[in-house]
Amino acid sequence: MKQKAQGLYDPRYEHDACGVGFVAHIKNTKSHDIVARGLNILCNLEHRGAVGADPLAGDGAGILIQVPDRLFRAEAARLGFALPPVGDYAVGMMFLPQDVDARRVCEETLEQFTRAEGQTVLGWRDVPVQISALGESIKPNVPVIRQIFIGKGANVVDTDAFERKLFVIRKQTHTDVRAKRVDQSGTFYIASLSTRTIVYKGMVIAARLSPFFDDLRDERLESAIALVHQRFSTNTFPSWELAHPFRFLAHNGEINTLRGNINWMMARRHSMTSKVLGDDLAKLWPLIGDGNSDSATLDNCLELLLAGGYSLPHALMMMIPEAWSGNKTMFDDRRAFYEYHAALMEPWDGPAAIAFTDGRHIGATLDRNGLRPARFIVTHDDLIVMSSEAGVLEFPEEQIKQKWRLEPGRMLLVDLAEGKIIGDGTLKAKIANARPYQAWLDETQIRLESLPEEVAPMPPSKDVLLDAQQAFGYTQEDIKVFLKPMGLSGEDALGSMGRDTPLAVLSQRPKMLFDYFQQRFAQVTNPPIDSIREELVMSLVSLVGPRPNLFDLDSGGKHIRLELKQPILSNMDLEKIRRIEDNSKGAFRAYSLSICWPVEEGAAGMADAIERICKTAEKAVTDGHNIIILTDRPMDADHIAVPSLLATAAVHHHLIRSGQRTEVGLVVETGEARQLHDFCLLAGYGAEAINPYVALDTLSVLRRDMAEQISEYEIHKRYIKAVSKGIMKVMSKMGICTFQSYCGAQIFDAVGLSSAFLDRYFTGTASPIEGADLDDIAEETVRRHTQAYGDAPNYRNALDVGGELAYRVSGETHVWTSEVVSLLQHAVRGNDYNMFRQYSKKVGEQGDGLISLRGLLDFNFAETPLPLEEVESAASIAKRFASGAMSFGSISWEAHTTLAIALNRLGGKSNTGEGGEDPQRYKPLENGDTMRSAIKQVASGRFGVNAEYLVNSDDIQIKMAQGAKPGEGGQLPGHKVDDWIARTRHSVAGVGLISPPPHHDIYSIEDLKQLIHDLKNVNPRARVSVKLVSELGVGTIAAGVAKAKADHVTIAGWEGGTGASPVTSIQHAGEPWEIGLAETHQTLVINGLRSRIAVQVDGGIRSGREVVIGALLGADEFGFATAALIAAGCIMMRKCHLNTCPVGVATQNPELRHRFVGKPEDVTNFFLFIAEEVRADVKARLPQLPGDDRPDRPAEAAPGQRPEGARHRPVAGALQARESVRRHALSERDAGSRAGRGLGPGTGQTRPERDRASAARDHRPADHQREPHSRRPAVGRDRQALWRRGPAGRLHPCEFQRHCRPELWRLFGPRCDFGVGGPGQRLCRQGPLGRSPDHLSEEPEPARPHQERDRRQYRPLRRHRGRVLFQRRRRRALRRAQLRRRGRGRGRRRPWLRIHDRRLRRGAGHHRQQLRCRHERRRRLCTGRGRHLRRSLQPGDGRAGADRGTGCGAGSAGKSRRRPGGPWPCRRHAQYDGGRCPPPAHADRAPCEVHRQPAWQGDPGRLGQLPDKVRESDAHRISPRADRAASVPPAHLGRSLIRG
């Protein structure tokens, strides 16, 4: 019944984000009313759930209540069996397969285990259900739902023991049924089996839950609690079991560290014994069924802890601890509690709001970040209502006793037995004081710093070091870009532009194993953490060594633990650990295990070596060692070191499998690790501490030649600081706060490693494609070793050049070489198509150097090519092109406007990037050109976003992530922020602008849905787009985005560029767009959502061939950034972050900007060439249709290349969806025609449909030009004025041709029925987006019955905000009413809606309150009593430490107010070049005294007064040329800097 992996879709990447709530009677008075109220909550939470293609098939909803004794007693009597007293019988809620035989087996298995455990089966009851309440797509798979009644046996003493037995029975039954494989459909599931609680849940939308279960409407169904949940999975496969609530909890959020948590649970198997469970513990394995959702897994763990004797709150405090390590205000006993339990259980980290109950208690808790809302109300009549938003149940104000929200890390508990609410403080104090945790800690805690000092080995001689460096694959770049800057500055290196080097598996050079892995990152469904501003919640504490028995609640004081402040060890630290036995009274015994093997054995010896290492490790643990130090120090000419990552992961997984992992700590002493990514990987695969001795030795040697006199200790310290800070940042990218839960969490995807290899050594890591296996890795390792200790002249006294970051002839291959760049530039400048063909041949990878996956793909040829004239024209194809998101600020005015003008000429779309747009660009130029960017980006920093900006858009793009730096915000160094940039961005000149990693108002998919909705209200004509980055699982996110009513989604690949980003991110995060795009398309099709949304791809698209491949993999539109920029004159200096771009592209230095030579014609030539190439390819080659996913076959890899062709065969296989995907696509059509679509913005209709439908209602012709949206944007301008400022002076005519989602079939002309017959043909004709033009010309469809559904879906929103959202006809009336109201009431004049740099959006009712609360929380988090007050200052910011806001962007509005006074800079002469740009809007303002450039040509005298930081910045070191020496800085600039 569950969807299986197919194509690139893999169910393990499904995510949850949902609505959750409960209502309870505090005094435990049972009534049906409570249940009814619970169901009411559910209905009111409906907007938090998602609806897929089938309108009645939600992602699942459910309710958990106390066992309704009255109902069951009556029912049992009716069925002919008697129930024992309450507490002595249990009810099981069973989902059983439809197949009769299978069902019988399942039932018998359960009965059999029940009897085996000494309990009695009392009887069965069929649960009455109404199938008609279900969605069409659900009906065929409805499980048979029955209840079993089990009586307490004689062998259990009390209800708790009975519950434990039930748990054992349930676990065994599940395992056994699965093992018997009778249940082919995968239906069998015990939703609950308890004496206290019962769960009713299913694949229904919330409102259909009670129509579906007759019981829920039965008055005899009584309970004092009702815990409900509505799921918004970002995927909608019908799965009954994954609907919430689970047996104990319902969860809104996502566990990011799931893989690691599962591994660690497995690893405990042997070290776990329980007094209460006794022998039953062994029957519980496997604890966690693979393939369960994160929430189900969380529930599995929780129930185990409860069975093991923990109380409910205690268990949750262990699993989801508060932020304790950096919190100095926490009570000592509570901190001791958390610190003690840190060793027992690693946090289950990720955004989470959890409502939980065991039938006697009910409560809720939030994770340390508090990113999911949870509000509660207590009434005078003893009701408590908790929910993910306020207002789910209505109470008169006088009834309400208390109204508050759960705060981050806090817990709320209702003890039904005692009939009272226990607050967080009382509750936790009680638990924390229950045992002497501090005393236990004092007895057992060893801190590394407190161990006696040891002597570290001295660094070796240069020659020996060189050999070691070479054997470990060091390059000159490692030294120059990573080690040296990290050692000097304590920061990770910045870089710019994208990655254009091959995948590790395609590289011809021996690559480090590290390079095969890509960091995963969070987008949309869970937010990355802002590791700088939210430092409070981050923790790098690592515990090394054995972990205590999880169920040992009493002997806490006996297990000695070793705590590290952060996981990177200096050489001395490592010696301390090596010799710890003497200093810990024998509690620790460290074992140094060499991971080297003799050189004679060659590459073939590595497999055995790993085997031996694992065996030795196992034996060491058996012998009583509890710290294993994996070391490659013994590497020398005669010994080769196994790649440290491989050794670590192999030992880690071996010990997990042998169940010994928690008995031992894993420390890695390796020469290999040097870049940040290396450390992250080692930690991610199990290393609790890492000592990079060669990196440290290298620094020691480098130190001697450095200009700055710096001690060895200091340089090591700075390097370690850089690494540990970097790890924190990488963790935060995935939304993980604690190193402990990051350790072993395997937050990585492998690209290009064989699955056999991964399964063996990196169990649980996914690779979308096949690739290198152990032999290849061994060969590469040996090759490096031979080079190091061989006689190669080039390596005799120098490291390899590397060439990863900047091109070197003998280094790594790059796409952009001098030849390629000059071919492109000469072609577009000379309008020479033939030369362009040479260029695209060079980047087409069909020759020698394979770079990317698309290089492995080739087209199937058509037997008869199309006549070229039947193919869509180049001009028309070019309309699908867009420029990548590059901000004004990262690139210069000249470069930005050139791209915009060019794309406007073509009818394509240029993108503002996240830097706002100067309003003067909204006016057309005299020659008819316009500089207005069609796509307006809304990124996390919200720079420059206001209503005027938004209404001047055709697309509004919400940037969730960026290809070059997913999980991080954009960075604009302070020296690039001149006055103009600052004004456009509503900021202050000279201040570095770093966007926060998350959008601080998007912490879940519901939030995103809300923002989409809001943006549509600001500009109803614009499509709303969401930009995502390719990673495994992006398809499920895209599905969620589609369900959140976005019109457009962009999938960015890892090759995407950037103006400034940590090199680690550029190189090691994200995945190729081929994978993400294919997965997105496939997942959308499987879910029937493809027709709702247009898909754009960008990130390293360079030629027509790549466009066609993109189209075949499912893209409708294409973004070009780097290539377009190169056409405009960029020469890939990769100096964007330094502001020294010599060709005036990525710089704000006026002198350099003068050097910009690009012309819009160059760029239009480029796009037209690409379009022409697309036509040629389409004509000559493609029999397939867009999105028909079997386009490509693997290219024959040329013989003699390093990757043998066979190794890559599976690449194309993976990218192709299988037959079933196509079948789904067909059924999508059917479903679509049956279900129809709703109306209004964002209902998934295409614009023409929407317009036709609305015209049908309004009796207006479809092409009627509508009035602009009547909602008034919250800017102080007249609405009409805004609209008049639309593009090219038009009144934004609704160019529906432009707006409608492109039907890709047009790309291929009308004759696209070749090759595929029957239904396939129909599919193809319609293209992936569903509608052929024939269809468009059909009569408007009659109004559909499903309008009702859409209205209903929004009802809660409507009620809570007091406004009608989508009903067009009523909008005007409503607005009139609003205007009246505003005019009348005092204090009612408030902005209607503000999407703005000021983060706090004010609206009506709860929405405002909700935002305010969140805002407050954030402010507290960010600035917490002034201590954590941090803004990220770049060198040269000139605002050392000054706080101008809360850091999370909330201050930017304030900044604009604080804009220094004084005259505006005169622009007339300085910044407008050659008459191309019109005089600015402010040209009439008083010019500055001298018509000079406004920024950075300071005279030294003035700058002499500035703070040191400013004076030192590179920007100021640019000495003025003689002819400009007389210029002085505008007075206000100096002031603002000095003030800072």
Add this chain to the structure above:
Amino acid sequence: MGKTTGFLEFERHDRTYAPVKERLGHYKEFVKPLPEDELRQQGGRCMDCGIPYCHQGCPVNNIIPEWNDLVYSGSHRNALHVLHQTNNFPDFTGRVCPAPCEAACTLNLIESPVTIKTIEHAIVERGWDEGWIEPQIATHKTGKRIAVIGSGPAGLACAQQLARAGHVVAVYEKAARIGGLLRYGIPDFKMEKSVIDRRIAQMRAEGVEFHPNSHIGVNIQIETLLEKYDAIVLAIGAEAPRDLPVPGRELKGIHYAMEFLPQQNKRVSNEPVGAEDIWATDKDVLVIGGGDTGSDCIGTSNRHKAKSVTQFEILAQPPDHEDKLSTWPYWPLKLRTSSSHQEGCEREFAVATKNFTGENGHVTGLDVVRVNWATGPDGRLQMQEIAGSEFHLKADLVLLAMGFVAPVHKGLVEQLGVALDPRGNVKADDLKYATSKDKVFVAGDARRGQSLVVWAIREGRQCARAVDEFLMGASELPR
């Protein structure tokens, strides 16, 4: 990168020349090196580009950003090492290379390029001065024997690389001294010959045997070599000069440049000239051909104290400045004025020689016509004589410097019977460098036609790797 904003702060300063009057009085080099601090600043102008266009513009792919940075930070010794990684003879290229790297330099796109050649020259000279340049003697010998025929830059680079890889290498040279075109083609005032000698000393130490006066195919038969050696590398250059077959060509006083230039080099190094002396003293000298060899003829004639020197170029006068947007990073066509031109000469562009006139069998002048170049129907430039533009020019000495067509076929090439390409060069690809004959390789001008010293070095190095791969199965020599 030495200095992030160096290119904005420092202007380009290059080496200067001694005054014309002074330098015409001798045959020594006249370039004045930059002072140390100036040099460092010039290194600091390098921008360390993401795509170092110079690196790819340089035929031997010198890792220019690296050593610019090292010079800026004062680590000359490391810079020398980086330089030697890609270039065996930076002292040659630092003097005579036209520096395509500087044309490709990113700074050249927007202003004036980094003084790459000057820095290269300074690094290697510092290396010699400080004694940092040492022979790199192979620790293990392979026992393979290789003969390199020709001791020009290609032959020397090839031999040095092969010796460092542990092979026994013998270099055969037809002339009396080693160096080929370096020694006999390039005048001393451009490169003093001691520069070659110190490299030969280094190579001797590395185990290279030199056999001068060994004209293979003339006084030594190629079969002997084929028997004796495991591989043979032809680095014989492209010595067949392009002729000017017009009436009067047989007159005395009309010489190929390569008859004229070597004589002077031999005189400077006290070698017997070995043929009839050609002097330009007090003559009206006409140099036909506008390339580097022509320039060398001008410089030498001026040092001979010629009465007048005129240079003819058949192509039209190129523009003073190139259109950088359409040429960069490639070698642009523009008017180049060499140091020899500065020493005094007339330059005529777009002129074609109709015939020579003479008295007593000796040339006295020539009839010339101006020509016009226009794009023909096939897209190629075509030459048309301009009617009525004929004029007569007086000349006592005519030097033909119109380039070289191919290697000399007579003798060695014919005896070997290797396949030739359509242009008459020995046929081989630039990956394997193998001729059609087993174990015979070819490198340098003999393979690619006349070219630059730096291309010869590249060919020599790459050929060495190909030979090493051929002999050993794999090679650790850099490409």
